[in-house]
Amino acid sequence: GKTFVVTGVSSGIGSDTAKLVRLQGGRVIGIDRHVPALTLDGFVQADLSTPEAIDAAVAQLPAQVDALCNIAGVPGTAPVDLVARVNYLGLRHLTEALLPRMPEGGSVVNIASILGAEWPQRLEAHRALAETAGFAAGQAWLAAHAVSQERCYQYFKEALIVWTYTQSQKTFLARGIRMNCVAPGPVMTPILGDFVQMLGEERVQKDAHRMKRPAFSDEVAPVVAFLCSDAARWVSGINLPVDGGLASTYI
Ligand code: NAI
Numbered sequence: 001g002k003t004f005v006v007t008g009v010s011s012g013i014g015s016d017t018a019k020l021v022r023l024q025g026g027r028v029i030g031i032d033r034h035v036p037a038l039t040l041d042g043f044v045q046a047d048l049s050t051p052e053a054i055d056a057a058v059a060q061l062p063a064q065v066d067a068l069c070n071i072a073g074v075p076g077t078a079p080v081d082l083v084a085r086v087n088y089l090g091l092r093h094l095t096e097a098l099l100p101r102m103p104e105g106g107s108v109v110n111i112a113s114i115l116g117a118e119w120p121q122r123l124e125a126h127r128a129l130a131e132t133a134g135f136a137a138g139q140a141w142l143a144a145h146a147v148s149q150e151r152c153y154q155y156f157k158e159a160l161i162v163w164t165y166t167q168s169q170k171t172f173l174a175r176g177i178r179m180n181c182v183a184p185g186p187v188m189t190p191i192l193g194d195f196v197q198m199l200g201e202e203r204v205q206k207d208a209h210r211m212k213r214p215a216f217s218d219e220v221a222p223v224v225a226f227l228c229s230d231a232a233r234w235v236s237g238i239n240l241p242v243d244g245g246l247a248s249t250y251i
Contacts, residue, residue, distance in 0.1 A: 001025040004228065005065050005098065007048060007091075008072030010036040012189030013111060016221035017069055024225065031057055031094075032072065048072050049085040051093050051135040058097045065101045067228035070094065070110045075194030076153025084142055088156040092163060093135045095179075104176035107228045110164050111220075112181040112239055114247045116157025126162035153198060157183075161239050168237035178236040180227050185243030186214040211244040 004021050008014030009030030015038055018028045022041070029042035036043060046057035070091045074083055095108055102108075119126055125145060132138045147155045161181050168179035186192060186208050196204045208214050223242045226232055241247050 001027050002066035003062055004028045004067045006069040007031045010034040013217045013220045014071035016217040017224045020221045020225050048090045054090055054093050065098050067107045068098050069224055075191050076198045077194045080147055080149050080152040083152045083156055088159050089135050089138045102177050106177040108179040109224050109227045110160055110181045112161050112183045113157045114183050114185045114243050115154045116161050119158035119161050126159045129159050130163040130166050165237050172236045181239040182223055183239050183241045184220050185246040188214045188216050210249050211246050
């Protein structure tokens with residue numbers, strides 16, 4: 001089987017992804033700040049918000065990683081700096097550290113959000129941020145281009161999509177490694193309460209009602225697993241919505 005590294009493994013989408021790919025014969029090394037309740041093939045407890053902690057975690061990971069599922073994330077009710085660190089800068093740092101350990105055919109899946117759909121409006125900024133080399137350089141760029149608390153979650157999901165697009169071109173052509181995003185709509189996990197706080201009850205209810213209900217995390221996990229599988233070997237540089245069609249109702 002393949003070796004998967006799954007972040008955010010202790011809850012929600014990460015937990016269901018780990019369960020599924022293990023059932024399918026994969027070996028899963030999880031990373032989270034909280035110890036998971038589920039059985040894994042390995043677990044590294046780490047706070048994915050600093051490059052030092054990420055490097056320490058990377059040192060404990062296997063020499064070959066076939067798939068990296070970047071699922072850990074914090075809501076926009078967290079401080080802007082933490083949202084930047086966990087949802088973007090740290091994710092990028094971990095990915096860059098693991099890419100050299102990935103063989104041809106390897107896959108990286110990043111969890112974005114349908115809330116990251118407005119990136120074309122800020123493409124220049126997201127491209128410039130994507131071009132910063134490393135965690136500290138990214139932070140320095142952000143210090144000069146402040147992001148508001150109100151939009152920080154959306155902003156860093158947008159930035160993640162643009163980074164995934166630009167990186168996937170390089171990693172696929174040079175090394176045959178695919179990078180894709182999955183963009184869920186509302187999912188029934190502990191984070192959903194924070195989204196209500198972030199966006200307002202009305203917006204979240206409206207979105208959930210359009211689709212009749214939020215998604216369950218085990219409806220997102222199979223899509224992540226598919227993108228990591230060889231069946232998806234010609235799928236690279238996309239952002240795949242898993243929202244029951246919600247995004248299409250916005251037009
Ligand atoms: P969740 O809150 O159930 O799981 C998030 C996991 O990430 C937790 O286990 C948490 O401990 C871990 N985590 C957070 N910060 C960390 C850090 N600094 N270091 C290590 N681990 C950390 O949430 P859910 O819903 O499973 O979220 C997974 C991803 O899906 C996130 O990136 C989120 O932004 C995204 N998403 C969720 C949606 C939803 O409605 N639930 C909608 C769209 C995107």
